[in-house]
Amino acid sequence: xxxxxxxxxxxxxxxxxxxxxxxxxxxxxxxxxxxxxxxxxxxxxxxxxxxxxxxxxxxxxxxxxxxxxxxxxxxxxxxxxxxxxxxxxxxxxxxxxxxxxxxxxxxxxxxxxxxxx
Numbered sequence: 074x075x076x077x078x079x080x081x082x083x084x085x086x087x088x089x090x091x092x093x094x095x096x097x098x099x100x101x102x103x104x105x106x107x108x109x110x111x112x113x114x115x116x117x118x119x120x121x122x123x124x125x126x127x128x129x130x131x132x133x134x135x136x137x138x139x140x141x142x143x144x145x146x147x148x149x150x151x152x153x154x155x156x157x158x159x160x161x162x163x164x165x166x167x168x169x170x171x172x173x174x175x176x177x178x179x180x181x182x183x184x185x186x187x188x189x190x
Contacts, residue, residue, distance in 0.1 A: 100140040101190040102157070112147040120167065120181035120188065128168070128180035135160055151177060157189070165189060 105112060109118050122182045123131065131137075137158035153171035160166065166182030 078093050095140050098175075098186075098189060099143065099157070101147055103143070105190065110146055110148055112150075117149060117179075118181060120168070123166065123180040123182055125178065125180070127168075127175065128178075131166070140165065149179075153177070158161065 075084055091188075103142075106118060108114065109116055132145065137160055140157040140159050141155050142154065146153055146155050148155065151172040153169040156168045156170070158166045158168065160183070164183035164185065165188075166180060169177070169179040171177060
């Protein structure tokens with residue numbers, strides 16, 4: 074029984090480390106792109122956009138892990154939920170959902186870690 078407790082605590086340690094890394098990445102992203110993430114901003118993030126059809130296909134065909142979710146963020150003059158995903162190949166994708174009645178959806182990617190920090 075002791076080895077199970079040891080494995081469980083090791084797993085929790087790895088999860089805690091991963092959560093801390095995700096929080097650090099979110100903080101770095103929000104700090105770097107703060108000029109885009111406020112109520113008066115009308116500028117789009119300087120990332121390559123992914124078309125709606127391509128984004129839907131990508132989400133259906135590739136396993137994407139959620140890195141962070143930032144609800145109620147001002148972006149492009151509206152309120153969005155920003156979700157950062159990481160693909161198996163290490164590249165990132167950013168989804169912005171919200172806007173007028175939650176009908177707007179923007180997707181960006183692929184992004185490298187240097188673009189987010």
